[in-house]
Amino acid sequence: MIRPAFLLAATALLAVPAAAQQQPAFSTQRLSQHVQTLGSDAYEGRGVGVPAEGRTVQYLIREFGRAGLQPGGDLQNGRRGWTQRVPLLQSDWQGTPTLAMNVNGQQLPLTQGQEIAARAPTNGQSALNLQNLPLVFVGYGVKAPERNWDDFKGQDLRGKIMVVLVNDPDFEGPLADPQNGDFGGKAMTYYGRWTYKYEEGARQGAAGVLVIHETAPASYGWATVKNSNTNTMFDIVRQNPAAEHPPLEAWIQQDLAGRIFAASGTSLEQMKAAARRRDFRPVPLKATLTAQGQARTQVINSSNVVGILPGKSRPDETVIYTGHWDHLGIGQPDANGDRIYNGALDNASGISHMIEQARAFARGPRPDRSVVFLAVTAEEKGLLGSEYYAANPLYPVEKTAGVLNTDSMGVFGRANDFSISGTARLELLDMLVEEGRRLGRKFTPDPNPQSGGFYRSDHFSMAKVGVPAISFRSGQDLVSGGVTRGEAIAREYTEKRYHQPDDEYLPSWNFEGIAADATLLHAVGRRLANSTAWPNWSADSEFRAARDASAAVRGGGAQPAGAAPAPAEPVPTPADVAGERG
Template identity: 35%
Template sequence: MTTKYHSLFLIAVLFIVSCNPGLSVMDPALESITADDMKNHISTLASDEFLGRAPSTPGEDKTINYLADQFKKIGLKPGNGDSYFQEVSLIKITSDQSIKMKITGGKKDYNLVFSEDFVGGTPQIADNIEVDKSEIIFIGYGVNSPEYKWNDYEGLDVKGKTVLMLVNDPGYATSDTSLFEGRSMTMYGRWTYKFDEAARQGAKAAIIIHETGAAAYPWGVVQNSWCGSKLYLEDNMLLKTDLLMQSWITTECAKKLFESAGLDYELAISSASKRGFKPVSMNMTASIKFKNQVEYSKSNNVAALWPGKGKSDEYLIYSAHWDHFGVNPAFEGDSILNGAVDNATGTAALLEIAEAFTKLAKQQDRSVLFLAVTCEEQGLLGSEFYTLHPLFPLEKTVGVINMDGLNILGRTKDMTIVGMGKSVLDKYAVSVLEKYGRYACPDPKPEKGGYFRSDHISFAKIGVPSLYLSKGIDDLEHGKEWGLAQSEKWITEHYHKPSDNYEPDKWNFDGMIEDIKVFFEVGYDISIKK
């Protein structure tokens, strides 16, 4: 929509509103959010033609050009000067996946098989990687946290060694609220933190023991995530460390290694969650040798701006990640991971909300940036890159609203604020939901660490107020237990799998549209209030 025709449209809407006192200035915007629009966007973004939307592939080209074309058609300005794209510099590392990890020194030697027993790779730019007979130390949870007064590395030199550790944090295992935040995962429970901390401590290799409950997803999700290439920001801290290997092993494999070391696995993991835990040498070594293919590549965040009027130098950001996992030949039959729910839904909602802002009878005060970020599935890289290279001043960014995996089950009485209580923006969501006779609830599964697993956290970590509002579980027809059970069922059957397809005959769009209208109104309120 050109500026001329948009101005004429606003004049017409203002005239209609003035002649109808009961009509809200937001009504034309809300009415523009429709299931038909969402269906059109999702069916395109999650189509096989887009090849699973993997970064730095032809699937990316199709995705970002589609988004830029849609933003332009809606009438938004480019968010990066005269471009809708923010280029993100990446390193693409493809490790040989026929590799085996050799564990020696125990009662029995093991040759761990890639995918079946372990997955992993290196963050280093090197053609050849070798870890030779590196001593294995069970480091508990691998946490060094001054605020929780917990340091698994205290008094220990792990330089050149392999640290073996548990996923999540001590509070999860004990449900003791005096340890960290009880069952609620903290940032110290995330796998990304554990690898980073091992690197900071000088470890040569780091191995996380997978456990479905503690990780929040089954082994298959880890397999899918670590098969094929891994992407890293070109200037990442791991390049400046000696960490050569990042790895996960299965619980079954871990139990065998502990038995071979003469250690009681259950006793060891129980001890790891108690204050005073001391790391244990396994008296075993790890060896692995493999080749790498290293490439420098580019991906893109997509940014579109709807300027404000009055406080146009202040910004609200709506974020959603456009990327997924592309094509994985390891899957028989359908090998395209289309990522329909995760996150074609959130990306489509960006477009719908952007259009809604253009339909407002009165333009909002603050500018609104619509930011579709890349590489969320690779460790929130696109949003991290934006915080390091912001297109607009972070000190002038009043808030971020993140959308990731929208509701396909039907209308709910609630919406979830993931990380409820951590943001000053919570009150805006509570207020809008109350207006609709709905309510906000905290994350029903905080032990899964959802607050640390999507792009808002990149902004929250640097002090930008951030809201991660998500689908509810209190289904209007079936209730909470059904809603939670269906959500868990979807994760088990479809999360990060080729079966996350667009299925309009099975999806219920009623709840999704209601939720998108809440997203819009929350952002609108933030854009006009002090």
């Protein structure tokens, strides 16, 4: 028997009776058609800042309207439009950057996309010019005062290149010595994410950060790294981008790292073992890096697409369904010469669910709270559309009851179970578990918490400002084939399709699975939208403080929907967002 994530402090949450209305029927034909359309070559991988974006946005506006939604985006002449403008810094390499290392006296040219994947700069500069800068191994690159952990030990990294391991110190298994830190075992903390490594590199004043790729701790192969890091880069427009990004952000192949360590009189395995200890100190390496390149940078406007069904009695309170419309666009060709990264599963499937979920709500009884459908941009570039919304909310985050995110839905038939990305402890999850049980389905925890799934989808942006948020995952215990088939499908997708041109629609896909998941997500959203309860995080969650800080707003004096957006809660630092437990 699956127990809820934790015992509810707000017993009224589970006391809300299940809705008596008949569950809506979700059309597998329409679900399939949306995926086929958005995942087709005509939409060119739904890249950001290219003509395909306009086609995608117009498709969403049309389908949201047909589903029965009202425009829920930016105010335009006193009325809401369908979109929220999202200013983004765009950076493209002009030609191929020149990259080389000197490893213990031996000159070693590096080929972009092979030994190294260097991202176009988003630190506010368009030129990259690093000459023979020394490399320093800094373990996992973690500075976590609350865990008494500091991989830097005061090392001055100005004018140097950090070399770091992906994931966090407990990935290989916690050390028996209690004096060495607790990072939660296999479940990745935010300190394990590559985004954190770059952020910390900027805080340390480093000239660059090289993340060593290993398939297991990264949870994906080099093909994914290459495809995601050698194309156009984006970031939200920041006042001081250099505070978030060092000049060089790149990944390197494991074999190259091994060669550097060997030339420095050690090995990758020895360095990994040393990096798991609290007393680890930075290790200067016998290697330097030269990197030169010119990027074209510009500020563009992208769009979140937003539809709403105003609540009948408490329209100032919202429940939000989210999903990202973008994918990788057109990039490096695969072995077959295919350059279109269609993103049929990731995330045309999640957007398909959102459109049909909107239709189900529009055709049913209008709930008490408003239901918002937020299709965000630039998730593949670092959760940028959702980060922008969280900082510039159209509807106050203080009165957002919860966020249900869908990213890569199950297209392989019905499953007996369901899950969420990563591990989290919150009352919204308890509600999901209970509604699943009513439908005869069981909750299975994320089978791969070491992949850091909680930090890799758009619900995370909302969690950082305190909003209870989960990213739903379809189950792997398939009605046809069981766990064995489900796990084999997931493994094959990660290895051969994830962030690759082969993420294309297949006629063999069975959309009964998405329909069943949509039924469950509808039950949860409808229940929350008709409730007076405010789900919260567990008492020990790092997101609880941000939510509690706005409790008075939910108790009275609410800002009505349509008024000027309320300021967002401060975004926690990585030390505040140090990893979910559970």
